[in-house]
Amino acid sequence: MTTVKKIPGELPVSFRYTPGVGNTAFFEALRDRGILLGSRCEACGVTYLPARVFCERCLAELEAAVECGPAGTLESWTVGRVGIDGEPLDEPAALGLVRFDGADTVLVHRLLGDADWSIGMRVEAVLRPDRSASILDLEGVRPA
Amino acid sequence: VGERVAVIGAGMTRFVRRAQETGKELSAIAARSALENAGITLDDVDAVCLTSAPDAFDGVHRKGDYLADGAGAFGKPYMRTYVGGGSGVFTAIQGWYTVASGMADVVLCVAEEKMSSCQPHPQGAFLTIFDNVIERPLGPNLLWIFALEMRRYMHAYGLSKRDIAAVAVKNKRNAADHPAALLGQADITIEDVLASEVLADPVQRLDVSPISDGAVAVVMVSEEAAKRLTDRPVWVQGVGWNLDTAYWTNRDLVYPEYVERAARMAYDMAGVTEPRKQIHVAEPYDPFDYKELHHLEGLQLFDKGKAPEAAAAGVTARDGDLPVCPSGGLLGVGNPIAAAGLMKIAELFWQLRGEAGARQVPGTPERGVAQAWGDLMQVGTVVVMGGEGGPAVTATREGTPPVGPVATSLDDTAFRAAAGAVEERLDLQYAWDPGEAMGAFLEGMRDGRVLATVCEQCGRTLVPPRKFCERCFRPTDTWTDVEAVGTVQTFSICHMRWDMVRLDPPELPAVIRLDGASEGGFLHKLGEVDPAAVTIDMAVEAVWKPLEDRAGSILDIAYFRPRDPALRNGAGA
Numbered sequence: 040m041t042t043v044k045k046i047p048g049e050l051p052v053s054f055r056y057t058p059g060v061g062n063t064a065f066f067e068a069l070r071d072r073g074i075l076l077g078s079r080c081e082a083c084g085v086t087y088l089p090a091r092v093f094c095e096r097c098l099a100e101l102e103a104a105v106e107c108g109p110a111g112t113l114e115s116w117t118v119g120r121v122g123i124d125g126e127p128l129d130e131p132a133a134l135g136l137v138r139f140d141g142a143d144t145v146l147v148h149r150l151l152g153d154a155d156w157s158i159g160m161r162v163e164a165v166l167r168p169d170r171s172a173s174i175l176d177l178e179g180v181r182p183a
Numbered sequence: 184v185g186e187r188v189a190v191i192g193a194g195m196t197r198f199v200r201r202a203q204e205t206g207k208e209l210s211a212i213a214a215r216s217a218l219e220n221a222g223i224t225l226d227d228v229d230a231v232c233l234t235s236a237p238d239a240f241d242g243v244h245r246k247g248d249y250l251a252d253g254a255g256a257f258g259k260p261y262m263r264t265y266v267g268g269g270s271g272v273f274t275a276i277q278g279w280y281t282v283a284s285g286m287a288d289v290v291l292c293v294a295e296e297k298m299s300s301c302q303p304h305p306q307g308a309f310l311t312i313f314d315n316v317i318e319r320p321l322g323p324n325l326l327w328i329f330a331l332e333m334r335r336y337m338h339a340y341g342l343s344k345r346d347i348a349a350v351a352v353k354n355k356r357n358a359a360d361h362p363a364a365l366l367g368q369a370d371i372t373i374e375d376v377l378a379s380e381v382l383a384d385p386v387q388r389l390d391v392s393p394i395s396d397g398a399v400a401v402v403m404v405s406e407e408a409a410k411r412l413t414d415r416p417v418w419v420q421g422v423g424w425n426l427d428t429a430y431w432t433n434r435d436l437v438y439p440e441y442v443e444r445a446a447r448m449a450y451d452m453a454g455v456t457e458p459r460k461q462i463h464v465a466e467p468y469d470p471f472d473y474k475e476l477h478h479l480e481g482l483q484l485f486d487k488g489k490a491p492e493a494a495a496a497g498v499t500a501r502d503g504d505l506p507v508c509p510s511g512g513l514l515g516v517g518n519p520i521a522a523a524g525l526m527k528i529a530e531l532f533w534q535l536r537g538e539a540g541a542r543q544v545p546g547t548p549e550r551g552v553a554q555a556w557g558d559l560m561q562v563g564t565v566v567v568m569g570g571e572g573g574p575a576v577t578a579t580r581e582g583t584p585p586v587g588p589v590a591t592s593l594d595d596t597a598f599r600a601a602a603g604a605v606e607e608r609l610d611l612q613y614a615w616d617p618g619e620a621m622g623a624f625l626e627g628m629r630d631g632r633v634l635a636t637v638c639e640q641c642g643r644t645l646v647p648p649r650k651f652c653e654r655c656f657r658p659t660d661t662w663t664d665v666e667a668v669g670t671v672q673t674f675s676i677c678h679m680r681w682d683m684v685r686l687d688p689p690e691l692p693a694v695i696r697l698d699g700a701s702e703g704g705f706l707h708k709l710g711e712v713d714p715a716a717v718t719i720d721m722a723v724e725a726v727w728k729p730l731e732d733r734a735g736s737i738l739d740i741a742y743f744r745p746r747d748p749a750l751r752n753g754a755g756a
Contacts (some may be wrong), residue, residue, distance in 0.1 A: 043625040043735035045614040046316050051682075052307035054242025054300045058603035059205030060591070066603035093211035095252035098218070098225050172602035 064103035065089035066172040073166050075108040075177070077142050088142035108139035109164040110183050116156045137162060137180050149179030185283030189409035189416035190275075190568065192221025192402040193529035198365045198517030199592035201299040202396035203601065206241050209398035209590055210253030210295045213522075217291065217400035218255075223412060228402075229287035231256040233263045234274035234294045236520035236557070239308030242300045242609070254293040254400075260286075267312075268470065268557025269424070270294065271399070271524015272564040275553075276422045278403040279566075288408040295398040296519035299598065302606065305394055306681045312559050315615040316625070317647055317737045318706050323681070327692045327706075328431065328560055329391075330383035330675035333473045335436040335694075337385065338673070338719045340488035344385055348376035349494050350472035351389050351514050357501055358511020360541035363526075365517035366393055376472075384676035384689075384714075392470045392518035397590055399525040401532065417535045420550065420567045421455065423448030427561035429653065432694045433703030434561060436673060442481025442554060445563035449552070450483070453567040458483045462567075463548035464534050465505060466527035468555040469512040478554055479507065481563065506544040509534060524555035528566060535570035620648045623662070628739035631727050633665045635700060643701035665699035667725035668746065672696050672704045676714045689714065695723060695743055710742030711751040722746040 058066055061078070065088075068076035077088035078101040085096065090103030116135040122128050133150035150156060151165055162180040170176035194216025196202075196209050204212070210233075218224060233254045235246045243249045247263030254261070264270065264277045271294045278292040298305045309325040337347065351371075358367035371389075379388035409416040425444035427434050434440075446458070455461045467478035476490040484505060485493050493499060499507035510516055510530035513523045531551040533539040550569040556562065593601065617625055620636060624647055627634035635644045636659035638652035646665055651658050674693035678686055691714060696704035709717060710726065723743040733739040745751055 043617055043622050043629075045616055046320070046736075048315055048319055048613045048615060050239060050307065050311060050609060050611065050613075052239060052242075052304075053302045053606055053608035055302050055598070055604060055606045056242065056300055057201075057203055057205070057593070057598065057601040058605075059208045060203060061208065062205070063203070063602055070602070092208055093215070093253065095257045096225075098211055098215045098255050100215075173605075 059092070061090050061092040061103060068103070069176045070170040070172040073170070074106050075139055075164065076103050077105040077107045078103045079105045085143045086141060087144050088139055088146060105141060107141040111137045111139035111162055111164075111180065113156065113158060113160040113162050114138050114145050115158060116150060135162070135180065139164070148177060151179040151181045154182045185280070186285055187406040188279045188282045188419045189404055189406065189413070190401055190419065190528070190532045191404050191409060191413045191416055192217045192223070193400065193532045194220050195363055195399040195522070195526060195529060196397045196590035197363045197592070198395045198397035198519055198522070199590050200365065200393065200395060201593045201595070201598045202297060203591040203593050206235070206243070206246070206250055206295050206297045207253030209297065209396065210250050210293050212590065213295070213398035213400040214253065214255045214291060214293050217402050221402040221412065223289065223402065225255045228255060228259065228289050228291045230260040230281055230290050232274050232277040232281060232290055232292045233261065234265060234270040234277070234521045234525070235263065236265065236267055236270055236296055237308050237311070239311065240296060240298045240301050240305055240520070242607075250293070250295055253295070255291055266424070266557055266562045266564065267559070268468065268520055269524065269555045269562040269564040270521040270557060272527060272553055272555035272566055273424060274521070274525055275401065275403070275419070275528045275566050276424060276564060278401070279419045279422050282403055282405050288405045290403045291400060292403060292525065293398065293400045294521040294525035296522045297396045298394045298519060299396050304682045306683065310681055316617045316621050320736055320738050321692070321706060321708060323692070323706070324383065324677060324679060325681070326383035326386055326679060327675055327677060329471045330386045330677065331673045331692065331694055332436045333385055333471065334675065334719070335673035336473055336477060339437040340491070342491050344377060345373055346491040346495060347390065347473045347476070348373045350469065350475045351376050353494070353500060354469060354475070354508050354512040354514040356515070357509055357542065358515025361511045361516050363397070364511050364515055365395055367511055367515050382679050384678070386471065386675070390472045392513035392523075395517035395519040395523070397517060397519035397522045399522045399529055401525060401528055415536050415571065417532050418569050420569045421449035421451070421453030423452070423565045425563050426558070429559065429561070430703065431559050431561060432705050436694070438487055439477050439481035439556070439563065441561055441563035442478050442556065442565070443483065445565040446482045446552070446554070449565040449567045453569070455550070455567060458552070462505070462550055462552050463546070464509060464531065464544050464551040465507045466510060466512070466530050466551065466553040467507065468524065468527070469508055469514050470518055472514060474556065475508060475512065478556065482552060482554060482565070501542065502545055509539065509542050509544050524564070527553040527555065528568070531568045535568060618650070620650045624648050625735040625737070628737065629733045629735045633667050633697065635663050635665045637661045637663055644699060646697055646700040646705060665697050667697070667740065669695045669697040669700075669704065669723060671709070671717065671719055671721045671723055673719060674709060674717050691717060693743065707737070707740060708742045709744065710755050711744035711753065713752050716750050716752075721750070
């Protein structure tokens with residue numbers, strides 16, 4: 040007798056994420072003006088990038104009005120050599136935490152090229168010429 | 184029990200079908216407006232309690248920490264609780280015990296839901312509440328549960344759809360006075376409800392609350408903080424929560440025991456001995472119109488089966504003897520699941536302070552009860568709240584009830600076109616282990632047998648079989664065979680697939696009680712019968728697939744058909 044050992048199944052849904060009010064301002068500025076737009080809470084002395092509509096420290100309403108970057112500082116980095124399926128990547132993929140000038144928060148993004156990455160290194164944003172309001176409109180950063 | 188706890192502020196977003204705001208942004212709007220309403224700032228808050236229903240609505244599989252910043256939890260003790268649809272009222276219970284225990288003086292409770300993210304329909308996320316092994320293979324639809332329960336309730340008390348539809352009319356009319364409402368409609372009639380599209384008979388479109396996005400927040404404080412911060416506290420007088428059986432088809436579908444138990448717990452704590460005299464305003468959970476009636480009976484506010492005639496007589500109208508859902512409820516204000524529950528707490532707060540504006544119930548309500556319901560439709564959560572008494576505030580304060588500046592509603596086109604929007608599928612496949620008892624049951628199916636286990640202590644014969652008796656909490660004793668014949672407990676004529684694509688012909692889900700099983704029943708479909716010929720208590724028998732097609736699955740029973748050949752129509756399921 041074959042024993043019933045498992046029942047296959049799935050969660051048959053996909054998700055549509057709208058970027059919200061804060062990120063819409065960020066994405067539109069990135070797409071249309073090629074800039075990195077943040078927002079500042081004067082009371083808390085924190086500039087958030089990407090822009091947010093509320094301060095996480097005091098819940099004050101914020102405006103997306105602070106231009107950050109395009110240069111910044113590499114706060115940490117890693118080189119991925121294995122994909123999410125556990126298989127080796129064709130090309131290693133470098134990722135970094137970048138604190139763009141003017142921002143107090145860091146952004147995770149791609150490190151472009153084959154540089155000798157180091158913490159504290161100065162980097163700069165590389166934008167795509169054709170942009171669609173996506174975080175990938177920012178291709179990544181390269182050494183400044 | 185512990186410290187006295189007061190509610191001193193509440194706020195909410197508008198409830199909308201598709202919000203441009205993220206869940207974080209919705210939470211921040213609600214949290215900020217509750218803090219403003221309480222006259223405090225985030226610095227005054229000692230701890231934050233959050234709730235949000237299934238992660239799969241927002242598509243964020245860590246909603247607790249994801250929503251933390253919008254809920255004002257930065258740098259504070261914080262926890263998300265979750266009991267499905269019961270969550271919104273439960274988060275007020277969480278807030279109560281966080282304060283009553285002495286752990287915090289000022290707590291911000293936030294409830295958020297953003298159901299619009301879930302594509303093609305949030306019912307896809309609800310599929311996970313069905314048993315993966317014996318229910319999911321049948322292709323269930325959330326509406327099945329409600330249709331099956333509603334029909335059983337109507338059958339038990341001889342109710343008509345007209346009796347039920349009156350609740351939808353009352354609540355959508357009440358919601359016309361709520362500035363945050365999604366479906367308020369001052370001129371809706373019973374005929375409108377009865378003429379709306381049949382989804383899963385007896386459930387029609389306007390019997391159901393809408394899919395919604397939104398957030399609500401309340402501020403709960405200790406007695407000492409209340410003295411410092413407000414001259415009109417509303418006290419949490421009692422809380423209760425309770426679970427019924429985890430097998431929903433084994434539940435009493437006519438009467439919500441779980442609500443009665445939760446209500447008795449809350450009433451005992453509040454010193455409420457005669458709820459019909461001592462409760463002046465009620466906000467029971469109303470995701471479907473019949474559920475308001477069901478829950479009013481569970482809350483001991485009406486005798487069993489008597490809520491509908493009281494509703495018809497106007498007792499539950501906003502100006503009736505017991506105003507019920509003066510907010511407009513889930514049916515009118517909207518149903519962003521967890522947020523909708525906390526909206527009921529907010530409504531009691533405003534009603535008991537005399538600040539509900541156009542929705543204010545007459546007189547001076549001294550005490551109210553809010554209730555929600557959820558998990559696999561078997562949890563009851565209840566909160567009793569009371570004001571200080573004293574004169575009602577007849578002059579409505581400007582901006583009350585406070586509704587946050589915006590939840591920006593997008594139509595479907597704008598939602599699809601939103602700049603920066605991302606659509607992703609969680610590409611996961613699951614392999615569920617049936618476990619020992621259910622594995623044996625499924626093997627039995629392959630042999631055309633229905634296997635059950637017996638608990639000798641309580642004497643029950645359990646279908647589906649379990650390795651342990653959940654009542655006696657001991658291993659079951661023996662295996663037995665049950666004949667695959669039984670009676671229809673309740674059924675639906677369902678015209679909708681889970682993604683709300685119409686089915687033609689409709690299908691006939693039913694809860695079937697097998698003759699040899701002790702209680703309740705299990706879920707399957709009916710076949711070889713015209714929908715109009717199906718009746719509750721009809722005797723049915725299993726039709727097995729040919730031996731070579733059986734796979735050790737609940738679907739080895741193709742369907743159940745009438746035992747009386749005269750009732751069969753010769754077609755399949």
